[in-house]
Amino acid sequence: MRDRKAEILDAAARLIARQGYKQTSIDDVIEASGLCGKSHFYHHFKSKEQLGHEVLNRSFERFGERGLAILREPLIDPIERLNLFIDSIVVAQAERGCLGSSPFCGVAAEMADAGEGFRTRIDAVFDRWCDQIRSLLEQSDGRLREGVDAARVARFIIATLEGAVLMTRVSREIKVMQGIADDLKRFIAMHLQEQEAEANA
Amino acid sequence: MRDRKAEILDAAARLIARQGYKQTSIDDVIEASGLCGKSHFYHHFKSKEQLGHEVLNRSFERFGERGLAILREPLIDPIERLNLFIDSIVVAQAERGCLGSSPFCGVAAEMADAGEGFRTRIDAVFDRWCDQIRSLLEQSDGRLREGVDAARVARFIIATLEGAVLMTRVSREIKVMQGIADDLKRFIAMHLQEQEAEANA
DNA sequence: TGAAACTTGGACCGATCAGTCCTATATTGG
DNA sequence: CCAATATAGGACTGATCGGTCCAAGTTTCA
Numbered sequence: 096m097r098d099r100k101a102e103i104l105d106a107a108a109r110l111i112a113r114q115g116y117k118q119t120s121i122d123d124v125i126e127a128s129g130l131c132g133k134s135h136f137y138h139h140f141k142s143k144e145q146l147g148h149e150v151l152n153r154s155f156e157r158f159g160e161r162g163l164a165i166l167r168e169p170l171i172d173p174i175e176r177l178n179l180f181i182d183s184i185v186v187a188q189a190e191r192g193c194l195g196s197s198p199f200c201g202v203a204a205e206m207a208d209a210g211e212g213f214r215t216r217i218d219a220v221f222d223r224w225c226d227q228i229r230s231l232l233e234q235s236d237g238r239l240r241e242g243v244d245a246a247r248v249a250r251f252i253i254a255t256l257e258g259a260v261l262m263t264r265v266s267r268e269i270k271v272m273q274g275i276a277d278d279l280k281r282f283i284a285m286h287l288q289e290q291e292a293e294a295n296a
Numbered sequence: 297m298r299d300r301k302a303e304i305l306d307a308a309a310r311l312i313a314r315q316g317y318k319q320t321s322i323d324d325v326i327e328a329s330g331l332c333g334k335s336h337f338y339h340h341f342k343s344k345e346q347l348g349h350e351v352l353n354r355s356f357e358r359f360g361e362r363g364l365a366i367l368r369e370p371l372i373d374p375i376e377r378l379n380l381f382i383d384s385i386v387v388a389q390a391e392r393g394c395l396g397s398s399p400f401c402g403v404a405a406e407m408a409d410a411g412e413g414f415r416t417r418i419d420a421v422f423d424r425w426c427d428q429i430r431s432l433l434e435q436s437d438g439r440l441r442e443g444v445d446a447a448r449v450a451r452f453i454i455a456t457l458e459g460a461v462l463m464t465r466v467s468r469e470i471k472v473m474q475g476i477a478d479d480l481k482r483f484i485a486m487h488l489q490e491q492e493a494e495a496n497a
Numbered sequence: 498t499g500a501a502a503c504t505t506g507g508a509c510c511g512a513t514c515a516g517t518c519c520t521a522t523a524t525t526g527g
Numbered sequence: 528c529c530a531a532t533a534t535a536g537g538a539c540t541g542a543t544c545g546g547t548c549c550a551a552g553t554t555t556c557a
Contacts, residue, residue, distance in 0.1 A: 099533080114409065118318060120514060131535040133516075138533070143515065204465045205406070208315065218467050250463070250472055251479045255452070258459025262451070264405045266419050274448045275455050282483050300503080321544060332505045334546075339503070344545065 100139045103128045108150045113194055116147055116206045116213075147206065147213060155220045162187070166227055173235040174287065177228065177252075178280050184256050185269070185276045193263040193272075203257075225249040235287070243286045255279050301340045304329045309351045314395055316406045317348055317414075348407065348414060356421045363388075364425070367432055374436040375488065378429065378453075379481050385457050386470070386477045394464040394473075404458075426450040436488070444487045456480050 106128035110119040121143055125136050140146045165171075165179050188195045203221075207214040228249035232239055239245065259275040307329035311320040322344055326337050341347045366372075366380050389396045404422075408415040429450035433440055440446065460476040 115318075115406070117316075121516085122514080132537060134518080134536080135534060137516075204462045205316070207466045214466060214468075221463070221466060244475075247475045247479060251456070251476050254459035254463045254472075254476050255456045256459065257462050258455035258457065261405045261458050261462070262422070262455045265408045265415060265422060267415075271451055271455075274445075275452050278448060278452045278483075282479075282486070285483070285486050322546085323544080333507060335506080335548080336504060338546075 099128075099130075099135075103130070103136065103139060104146075104149055104153050107146055108154055111147075111150055112154075112202060115202055116209050121146075144210065144212070147209070148216070151206065151213065151216055159223075163224070163227060166231055173231045174238065174283065177231055177283060181252070181256065181276050181279055184260070185272050188260055188263055188272055189269040193267045193269055195260065221253065225253060228252055232283075232286075238287045240286055240288060248283070248286055252279060252283070255282075300329075300331075300336075304331070304337065304340060304347075305350055305354050308347055309355055312348075312351055312407075313355075313392075313403060316403055317410050318406065322347075345411065345413075348410070349417070352407065352414065352417060360424075364428060367428055374432050375439065375484065378432055378484060382453075382457065382477050382480055385461070386473050389461055389464055389473055390470040394468045394470055396461065422454065426454060429453055433484075433487075439488045441487055441489060449484070449487055453480060453484070456483075 103124060107119065107124045110123055110127055121133065121136060124146070125133065130136055140149070162183065163180070165183060166176055168176055171179070203217050207217050225246065226249070229245045232243075232245040232248060255275065256279070259272045259279075262275070263269060263272045304325060308320065308325045311324055311328055322334065322337060325347070326334065331337055341350070363384065364381070366384060367377055369377055372380070404418050408418050426447065427450070430446045433444075433446040433449060456476065457480070460473045460480075463476070464470060464473045
C-alpha cells in the first residue's frame with residue numbers, strides 16, 4: 096500500500112528546498128502530492144509547522160544517513176573522506192541545476208527565521224555535523240598540525256560550503272562552486288603536516 | 297524638507313534585510329516609514345518590484361561606497377586592507393545582532409529566486425565585488441604566489457563570508473563568525489610568499 | 498498666484514493564505 | 528463484520544497580500 100504521508104513529505108521537501116518554507120503553501124504541497132483536498136492533508140499533519148518540522152527531520156535524517164555516509168567509510172583515509180564529501184556536495188548542487196539548498200542551504204536560514212523551534216533544531220543539527228567533521232579531522236592521527244582547532248576548521252568548512260551553494264543560486268554556474276570546493280580542500284591541506292601541504296599546493 | 301522617498305527606501309531596506317523581500321509587505325513598509333496609506337507609497341513607487349530594485353540599488357551603492365571603502369585606502373597595504381574588510385563584515389553582523397544579511401546575505405539568494413531581474417542584477421554586482429577583491433590581491437605586487445588564481449580566491453572569500461553570515465543567523469553567535477573570519481585571513485595568507493605565510497601561521 | 502508635486506485618509510478589489518468543517522466512500526485489520 | 532483509518536471532494540472563514548481609486552488638503556517654486 097502506498098505511504099501517502101511519505102509522499103506528501105517528499106513533495107513538501109522538494110518544494111521547500113526550491114522555494115523556501117514560507118513561500119510553499121499547503122495548496123502547493125497538496126497539488127504536488129496529488130491529494131484531493133485540504134482535509135486529506137490535515138488528516139496527516141495538524142499544521143504547516145508540523146509539516147515543516149517533519150520535513151526538517153526527514154531531510155536531516157537522510158542527509159545524515161546518505162550525504163554524510165562517506166565521512167564514515169572506515170577503509171578510506173579520513174582526509175580523503177572529507178575531500179570526497181566536499182565533492183559530493185558540489186555534485187548534488189550540480190544535479191539540482193544550482194537550485195539546491197537543503198540541507199546545506201539558504202533555506203536553513205529562512206526556516207531559522209520562520210520560527211524559534213526551527214532555529215534551535217537546525218542549530219543543533221549543524222552542531223552535530225560540525226562535530227562529525229571535527230572528529231574526522233582528529234582521526235587523521237598526527238597529520239593535523241599542532242595548535243589547529245579542529246572544531247573551528249569544521250565550522251569553516253560548513254560555512255564555506257553553504258556560502259558556495261548560495262553563490263551558485265545567484266550565478267547559476269556550478270563552475271564557481273567547483274573552484275571554491277577545490278580551494279577549500281587546499282585550506283584543509285594547509286592544516287596538515289608539511290609534506291602533505293606541499294603535495295597539495 | 298524631508299525626503300520621504302529616501303525614508304521609505306531606508307525602512308524597506310531594513311525590513312528586507314531582516315525578513316526577506318517576499319516576507320516584507322507593502323503595509324509593513326508603510327507602517328515602518330510612517331506613511332498614512334497606500335496611495336502615498338504608490339505615489340513614489342509604481343510597484344513592489346520597483347521598490348525591490350531601488351532597495352537593491354541603494355544598498356549595493358552604499359555598500360560599494362562605504363562597506364568597500366576600506367578596500368580603496370591607498371595608504372594601507374593591500375592585504376591588510378582585505379583583512380580589515382573581513383573584520384568590518386564581522387563587526388557589521390555583530391552590530392545587527394547576527395540578523396544582518398544585506399549585502400552579504402541570504403537575502404541575495406532569496407531575491408535572486410524572487411525574480412530573474414533581481415537575479416541578474418545581483419549576479420552582476422557580485423561579479424564587480426569579486427573583481428575589486430581580485431585586483432586588490434593582484435596589487436600586492438609580487439607577494440601573491442605564482443600560479444594563484446586571484447579571481448578564484450576572491451570568489452572564495454565572498455562565498456565564505458556569505459556562509460559565515462548565514463551560520464550566525466542560525467546560531468546567533470558572533471563568535472563562530474569571528475573564528476571563520478580569522479581562518480579566512482589565514483587562507484589568504486596561504487597564497488602569499490613563504491615568509492608571510494609563516495608569519496601568519 | 499497658480500499649477501505641479503506631495504501628503505493624508507480610507508474604501509475597495511481579487512487573489513492567496515492557513516485552517517475548519519462536513520459529507521461520503523474505500524480499505525484494512527482485529 | 529465492524530470499527531478505525533484513509534481517501535475523496537468541496538464549501539467556508541478570517542486574515543493578509545499587492546494594487547487601484549477617489550477625494551481632500553498642503554507645500555513648493557516658477
